[in-house]
Amino acid sequence: MSSRVLLLDIEGTVCPIAFVKEVLFPFFSGKVPSLVSSGEPAVEELLTQFPQDKQQCLQEYILELVDRDIKDPVLKQLQGHVWAQGYEQGEIKAPVYRDAIELIRRGGEVYIYSSGSVKAQKLLFGHVADPDSDRRLDLQPFIRGYFDINTSGKKTEAESYRRILKDMGREARDVLFISDNELELDAASEAGLNTLLAVRPGNAPISSNKGYEIVKDYSAL
Numbered sequence: 001m002s003s004r005v006l007l008l009d010i011e012g013t014v015c016p017i018a019f020v021k022e023v024l025f026p027f028f029s030g031k032v033p034s035l036v037s038s039g040e041p042a043v044e045e046l047l048t049q050f051p052q053d054k055q056q057c058l059q060e061y062i063l064e065l066v067d068r069d070i071k072d073p074v075l076k077q078l079q080g081h082v083w084a085q086g087y088e089q090g091e092i093k094a095p096v097y098r099d100a101i102e103l104i105r106r107g108g109e110v111y112i113y114s115s116g117s118v119k120a121q122k123l124l125f126g127h128v129a130d131p132d133s134d135r136r137l138d139l140q141p142f143i144r145g146y147f148d149i150n151t152s153g154k155k156t157e158a159e160s161y162r163r164i165l166k167d168m169g170r171e172a173r174d175v176l177f178i179s180d181n182e183l184e185l186d187a188a189s190e191a192g193l194n195t196l197l198a199v200r201p202g203n204a205p206i207s208s209n210k211g212y213e214i215v216k217d218y219s220a221l
């Protein structure tokens with residue numbers, strides 16, 4: 001398995017779901033009032049992409065998207081913009097699992113595919129909490145490429161994985177996709193990728209009837 005190209009999900013696969021739901025999302029939600037009134041051109045440009053009938057109640061609309069964990073491409077870009085401040089000011093560090101850090105550092109071909117924007121992904125892997133000190137680790141040099149719902153489409157659609165393979169210039173049989181989400185594995189399998197179901201502490205219970213091979217520890221990969 002070590003020669004395979006790896007395509008890794010983030011939330012529930014390389015870091016705990018709680019980091020996204022209890023740290024990143026609340027950090028963003030707390031900044032929404034100042035975000036919508038910031039007048040920053042880049043932010044304004046994104047806000048205008050939300051539906052016309054939501055323009056009068058943008059704050060409530062954005063907070064509802066976050067609460068319902070809607071994978072909206074505009075929301076994901078706004079989140080990346082806000083999280084940048086948190087990472088750069090040292091308020092946020094990403095608790096990537098120790099065995100995921102080792103897997104990524106091992107020097108194989110590693111790609112990331114997350115609903116979080118490419119900008120948010122680069123921030124996360126550039127600001128990883130060192131499990132052995134209070135320093136931060138930068139894993140970006142070990143990652144070949146990043147894919148998100150803007151670059152490649154929804155993670156639950158096979159076509160998205162076909163686009164990713166084309167961008168990587170790889171055959172499906174050479175790529176191993178690891179995710180905690182069986183719907184994502186369904187789509188990746190339909191596109192012909194190899195798959196593993198990540199089972200980590202804090203993940204939602206898995207449905208027992210799909211039969212995906214499970215991985216609980218990445219040290220054997």
Ligand SMILES: CSCCC(=O)C(=O)COP(=O)(O)O
Pocket residue numbers: 009010011012020024071076079113114115116117120121124155
């Ligand atoms: C780039 S970290 C933020 C992750 C995020 O916003 C999210 O919605 C989680 O999606 P994933 O596809 O990584 O499960």
Ligand SMILES: [Mg+2]
Pocket residue numbers: 009010011012013179180181
């Ligand atoms: Mg996930």
